[in-house]
Amino acid sequence: MASSAEALDYIVVGGGLSGCVVAARLHEAHPSLSIALLEAGPDESHNPAVLSPVLYPTLHGTPLQYSYESIPQPQLGGRKIPNWGGRLLSGGSAVNYGAWTRGHYADFDLWSKEVGDPRWSYKGLLPYFKKSEHWHDDNGDASQHGFSGPIHTSSGGRDYALREPVKQALLSTGLEYNPDLNSGDPNGVARLVENWHNASRQHAAICYDLHGVHVKTDTVVQRIVFEGKKAIGVELVDGQRLTASKEIILSCGALRTPQVLMLSGIGIKSGLDKHNIKQVAELPVGQNLHDHGSVNIVWKLKNPDKGYAFGSPAFNKPEYANGNPMDWMATAAVPDKDLHKAATADGTELKPSPRTDFEVTVMYAVTAAAPIEMAPMDGTHITTGVLCMSPTSRGTLKLASDKATDNAIVDPRYFASEHDRSVIRAGMRLALKAMESTAMQEYVDGETPPPGMPRISSASSDKELDARVESTSWSWFHPAGTASMGKVVDSKCRVYNVDGLRIVDASIMPLSITAHLQAPMYAIAESAADLIAQAA
Helix, strand or coil: CCCCCCCCEEEEEECCHHHHHHHHHHHHHHCCCCCEEECCCCCCCCCCHHHCCCCCHHHHCCCCCEEEEEEEEEHHHCECCCCEECCCCCHHHHHHCCCCCCCCCHHHHHHHHHHHHHCHHHHHHHHHHHHEEEECCCCCCCCCCCCCCCCEEEECCCCCHHHHHHHHHHHHHCCCCCCCCCCCCCCCEEEEEEEEEEEEEECCHCCCCCCCCEEEECCEEEEEEEEEEEEEEEEEEECCEEEEEEEEEEEECCCCCCHHHHCEECCCHHHHHHCCCCCCEECCCCEEECCCCEEEEEEEECHHCCCCCCCCCCCCHHHHCCCCCCCEEEECCCCHHHHHHHHHHHHCCCCCCCCCCCEEEEEEECCCCCCCCCCCCCCCCEEEEEEECCCCEEEEEEECCCCCCCCCCCCCCCCCHHHHHHHHHHHHHHHHHHHHCHHHCCCEECCCCCCCCCCCCCCCHHHHHHHHHHHCCCEECCECCCEECCCCCCCCEEEEEECCCEEEHHHCCCCCCCCCCCCHHHHHHHHHHHHHHHHC
């Protein structure tokens, strides 16, 4: 990777998933241009903990991740909810759990309608989903999947003992089998798809060719430098300045990009004034924060010595180290009549059908990332994870100081809306019904509730389920929306009211995408890279 001694045409701030894609594709399209990619963290592309499908949970709380903590959430008993983001080259793609899901086509179609640009519809993004993807199944649907992209996917190949019982349990709830959750309609029970390949992580910096890009790691940007309303460069925390003759692209992620914008004078004036920052443009930066809140339910196994779960000495087949210890994803919508009631209570409108509202996973382990330790990681328990995928709660991100090295103040407002509480209750009830089903009676002894709390069941009241949400819910680390398209950027990712500045990362998502965000972000970044290359 080249050093940046020469004059620059483009500066990409943030060497995460989106930044790597944009820098690599822009250089591919215009190899004569000088492009710098600036990353606050180190290059750990070949760190075994980064590459391993079983070691990635050990990265939580290390310098390779930003460790965020929300302000106390009154609707969650005053708890502070943690969140993490990648602080290394490749960003979140180097530290995430590897799930590969696109979400529902209706999410993208609604996005497209909101911003008035078909580029962001599912049909408009489909070429970019395919461009980024090397689909694992040679017999897959060529109208939906790519077979020569940089990101290899995988599915199956690990003969877990609970695979068929869990499938039957999920189907017993009334869901149908879905042969491809990445076809634009994820609803139903589908095989888990990941981007682990040959037991190794497929992260952005090793899958996209950065040779010829000036990659600068351990480089923290303090602010964007403007000449009038034109972005001309960046200032680093050490005072050094780098200039770009064409454009600056911000790709720092949903919890960092708005911070850089506000430190640069782009944001709500009252918030900037608190830190004596001169305003360049009045835009609702840091608003519209949305994330996928979740609840984990832990189940005690009968006969754990048979090797049903991670931690048991008998859970030892070599292929188990090739990906997450799970087989299935169950995805569904809540009935309209239930969410109409919630929308009335919230004073909002119900997102039209078809749609996805929640996801249920069954992991053959105690989830390593959890707010409290519910059970030992010794092979005696498994976990159902329930995610609210269509949140209407919206939070904020504000500056804590005028220093780029300080975390911003994050207020996600998880489960603040009746819609979100209705969705998570529906997902919990489906997970509970599945684990109570005949298919699991031979394997599951019952729920192990959090310390000091009663067990819950599919017959539990709303109040009882709400109590569990209040005491144990937290993030699934999918923050987005804090520099939304249509509010902060236009449909070509250009920041309103200034020149020479674009944003390409999850902060531009105007609404919640019902997916684990890396697959959508690869497509979004590929599309944005095309836009930038065409204008170069």
